[in-house]
Amino acid sequence: MGFIALLFSLVTLPLWAGEPVPPGPFTDAECVACHWKWDPMVIETLRTGPHGAESGVVCSDCHGDRHQSAAQARQNPVCIDCHKGPASHSYATSKHGVISRLDRSSGDQPLQRGNYRAPGCAYCHLHDKDHGDTMVPKSDPMARQLICSGCHSPRYVSEQLAAGQRLVEVAELKMAEALALIQGAPEPGAEELKKLEAGTKDHLSNVRLGAGHQSPDYQWWHGQPALDGDLIRIRDRIATERRRKAMEQVPKQRSIK
Numbered sequence: 001m002g003f004i005a006l007l008f009s010l011v012t013l014p015l016w017a018g019e020p021v022p023p024g025p026f027t028d029a030e031c032v033a034c035h036w037k038w039d040p041m042v043i044e045t046l047r048t049g050p051h052g053a054e055s056g057v058v059c060s061d062c063h064g065d066r067h068q069s070a071a072q073a074r075q076n077p078v079c080i081d082c083h084k085g086p087a088s089h090s091y092a093t094s095k096h097g098v099i100s101r102l103d104r105s106s107g108d109q110p111l112q113r114g115n116y117r118a119p120g121c122a123y124c125h126l127h128d129k130d131h132g133d134t135m136v137p138k139s140d141p142m143a144r145q146l147i148c149s150g151c152h153s154p155r156y157v158s159e160q161l162a163a164g165q166r167l168v169e170v171a172e173l174k175m176a177e178a179l180a181l182i183q184g185a186p187e188p189g190a191e192e193l194k195k196l197e198a199g200t201k202d203h204l205s206n207v208r209l210g211a212g213h214q215s216p217d218y219q220w221w222h223g224q225p226a227l228d229g230d231l232i233r234i235r236d237r238i239a240t241e242r243r244r245k246a247m248e249q250v251p252k253q254r255s256i257k
């Protein structure tokens with residue numbers, strides 16, 4: 001090998017090349033301390049993302065406590081174990097979820113552009129080793145566009161993302177209307193209204209998940225119509241309360257005469 005080629009290979013090899021991989025098991029503090037040297041970005045993005053210290057999630061939750069290939073951490077059950085409920089159900093009812101289930105990929109490929117037929121949870125949320133989150137609202141919208149375009153045409157993706165955005169905006173308007181109605185109610189703090197308000201928040205979250213996970217069920221069944229139902233129930237509850245209050249006035253007015 002020529003000197004230049006040798007130099008080049010040394011420069012492009014990962015820092016840890018030739019480093020023996022200790023078998024473990026390790027404590028999570030040990031994972032962090034050692035990998036801080038090799039993969040500072042992994043540690044940094046994990047810390048500042050939704051799986052940072054406050055979440056209580058640690059390396060071994062996804063990777064196990066011994067060295068193994070990252071393939072195991074790429075599998076959906078790792079995420080679903082902790083994210084049961086609407087987050088996983090909305091994915092399961094999407095085309096991505098259905099295809100992924102049939103595909104049963106081994107997860108042996110890195111989570112990069114188009115390596116899989118359909119995206120699993122980590123393909124979108126921990127794309128290309130990003131241990132933060134590539135998908136949560138505060139992240140760069142261009143990241144979504146790029147990730148989806150690994151498998152779909154850029155134009156299709158822009159349309160889908162814009163349609164999702166509009167769905168969420170309509171749902172947010174409904175939520176704002178519900179809050180305004182409750183604020184104007186004779187007894188805004190009434191127990192029943194609090195329950196209705198909580199339901200409305202869940203249904204707004206369903207629309208978000210439906211748009212984010214491309215689940216028609218969550219957009220159109222657990223989402224928008226459920227919000228419409230909430231608005232009807234809130235109006236109904238407030239009207240009943242107003243009528244009851246009006247009735248209370250009736251005998252008093254009579255007794256004055």
Ligand code: HEC
Nearest residue numbers: 016019021026030031034059060063064065066068069070
């Ligand atoms: C004493 C240092 C040390 C400790 C402790 C350590 N690792 Fe590693 N780890 C390494 C080195 C070195 C490599 C690089 C192996 C390679 O790819 O050449 C590695 C590789 C990995 C890989 C990539 C494997 C692959 O094939 O893609 C993962 C994932 C990983 N470690 C996770 C962990 C987790 C999780 C812990 C704690 C349970 C941990 N490590 C503890 C040094 C360490």
Ligand code: HEC
Nearest residue numbers: 031035042058059062070073074110111122126127128129
């Ligand atoms: C929420 C689950 C999750 C947590 C928590 C997590 N990882 Fe990972 N990790 C993954 C996934 C998924 C991949 C595969 C990423 C890919 O293929 O692009 C991965 C990949 C890696 C790799 C391989 C990177 C490479 O070069 O291929 C290393 C090293 C690693 N993780 C270390 C860690 C360490 C150290 C911690 C704790 C500080 C940690 N991970 C915490 C899910 C997680």
Ligand code: HEC
Nearest residue numbers: 050051055056057061062078079082121122125126133136
């Ligand atoms: C050990 C349990 C655990 C595992 C495993 C886990 N998570 Fe999490 N995750 C949490 C907790 C706890 C939070 C922070 C609290 C919350 O927002 O739900 C969180 C937050 C998130 C968020 C942000 C939620 C929000 O409301 O902002 C996303 C997205 C997410 N996880 C996706 C994943 C994906 C994808 C995987 C698999 C690669 C995974 N999680 C694996 C427990 C876990």
Ligand code: HEC
Nearest residue numbers: 079080083087088091119120121124135136137208212213
């Ligand atoms: C096609 C890419 C994609 C796949 C696959 C995917 N997600 Fe998501 N996920 C998103 C997007 C986009 C959002 C919406 C973020 C937003 O705008 O609120 C989201 C939202 C979430 C949230 C809620 C975050 C919040 O802010 O409330 C959780 C939790 C979550 N996903 C977990 C998962 C789990 C678990 C899986 C697998 C069962 C999965 N995701 C599969 C793209 C994906």
Ligand code: HEC
Nearest residue numbers: 095096114116117118119144147148150151152160161214
């Ligand atoms: C790893 C490849 C891959 C990635 C990444 C991916 N998709 Fe898909 N997607 C597919 C496949 C395969 C199908 C099912 C075939 C089809 O209907 O075109 C699909 C279906 C869909 C559908 C349903 C189409 C229908 O007919 O019902 C929508 C919407 C969609 N994807 C949007 C997105 C968005 C938005 C993203 C990014 C957040 C994304 N996809 C990321 C592979 C992918």
